[in-house]
Amino acid sequence: MRDDLIDLLRTIDAAVLGERIRSARVRAGLTQAQVAADDVSVGYVSRIESGQRRPDSALLVAVAGRLGVTADELLVGVAPDRVSELRLQLDHAELALATGSPTDALEKAAGVLADPAVAELAELRRSAGYVHAGALEATGDLQAAIIELEDLAETSPPDLAWIEGLTSLSRCYRESGELGRAIEVGLQGTRRIEELELDGVDEAIRLTLSVAAAYYEQGDADYAARLCRRAIDRAEAMASPVAKAMAYWNSSAIESMRGNAATALPMTRRALAVIEASNDARNVARLRTQLGILQLLLDPPEPQEALEVLTYAAQELTHTGSGPADMADNLLAQARARFLLGDVESARQQATETGNAVRSSMPLLAADAFALLGQIAVHQDDLDRARSHFQEAVLLLSGVGADRAAAQLWFELAGLFESVGEPAAALDAYRRAAAATGLVATPSRRSAPTRTR
Numbered sequence: 001m002r003d004d005l006i007d008l009l010r011t012i013d014a015a016v017l018g019e020r021i022r023s024a025r026v027r028a029g030l031t032q033a034q035v036a037a038d039d040v041s042v043g044y045v046s047r048i049e050s051g052q053r054r055p056d057s058a059l060l061v062a063v064a065g066r067l068g069v070t071a072d073e074l075l076v077g078v079a080p081d082r083v084s085e086l087r088l089q090l091d092h093a094e095l096a097l098a099t100g101s102p103t104d105a106l107e108k109a110a111g112v113l114a115d116p117a118v119a120e121l122a123e124l125r126r127s128a129g130y131v132h133a134g135a136l137e138a139t140g141d142l143q144a145a146i147i148e149l150e151d152l153a154e155t156s157p158p159d160l161a162w163i164e165g166l167t168s169l170s171r172c173y174r175e176s177g178e179l180g181r182a183i184e185v186g187l188q189g190t191r192r193i194e195e196l197e198l199d200g201v202d203e204a205i206r207l208t209l210s211v212a213a214a215y216y217e218q219g220d221a222d223y224a225a226r227l228c229r230r231a232i233d234r235a236e237a238m239a240s241p242v243a244k245a246m247a248y249w250n251s252s253a254i255e256s257m258r259g260n261a262a263t264a265l266p267m268t269r270r271a272l273a274v275i276e277a278s279n280d281a282r283n284v285a286r287l288r289t290q291l292g293i294l295q296l297l298l299d300p301p302e303p304q305e306a307l308e309v310l311t312y313a314a315q316e317l318t319h320t321g322s323g324p325a326d327m328a329d330n331l332l333a334q335a336r337a338r339f340l341l342g343d344v345e346s347a348r349q350q351a352t353e354t355g356n357a358v359r360s361s362m363p364l365l366a367a368d369a370f371a372l373l374g375q376i377a378v379h380q381d382d383l384d385r386a387r388s389h390f391q392e393a394v395l396l397l398s399g400v401g402a403d404r405a406a407a408q409l410w411f412e413l414a415g416l417f418e419s420v421g422e423p424a425a426a427l428d429a430y431r432r433a434a435a436a437t438g439l440v441a442t443p444s445r446r447s448a449p450t451r452t453r
Contacts, residue, residue, distance in 0.1 A: 015051030077120030186211030
């Protein structure tokens, strides 16, 4: 018998094992005497089936042979072939998620979870739960993903998969606007990680970076930047390429949102160089999108270079497991680049399609798209349409929580309202943004090609 089965025999509930032996005997149409044979007494078999005795490994193998099953099936509760089938199905679900088919991944993972045999396979059930939650997130169903990840966080042992699950949960909270919860789950997890002395692993650094992003969106940009700096120092000390890439990536994102695009750009390039050497195609595509966005944020911007990078990244995104938010970010950035290059009609069409596509699922991104449409209308001397687009952005923003990204967009909308002669609307937008500090005008949104009259 394999060592792992011997260990399981020592720890399995004797009553559970006994019931499995009894059920297998009944299915086989055997009596207890036939199962006992010459090895043990009938009374001993009876006590095993009632959970009063635990057979040794040799006896269990002999009993399993008479019952026509394997020791694996009696100890695990599932036949080895069935376990292999379920693991293969889960592998296919993971592959579908990694290669940009989250709906297919969702269906396959749900099939694994619905199989009655999984009730006996705790580790497989947990793994399928994480894949299912990841597919829910990738398809945009954040609330369902949060519910599943909350349950997994409560029931999973504190290992690397648990840390990755906490990072996913913190990210989903952040993306759904629940910034306090995003920070809380991260901090609680970090304390537990430190107690277990797991703070030197890549997964722990990812959790720190997710918490930093939530702090930034809550308005504490300086503390978020310090958390990222600490993560970079830890990653450098660990000499972990993955950890360094993630730390530089998140640091660059926060620096860009603070208005320091020139500082963020080399960080992004460094992170991209590391990730490109790995097989993480999804994050390569996402990071390349960020590189293109940063090129638009430079003063002066680099729209032609940005458009080339963004177009290539969009192709990569279609072949990976990136969610709808990643693609929408990319397409909206492409629209800005085209606007800056003077391709106004293409920019208008792309921004319109993106804004309408994410109106209900990602209102902040949709508001950003309508703000860009307002700028395009100003450029075309259609001030009435510009006001309409800006008001649409206001309606979308009014339903978004008071995070830093929303405050930044309110600040920019105020300037745009001023440009179309709407001082009252501009004042209201400034007031809504006033609670946030350190806001800067974003070149990619406020810059535009020279207007023609």
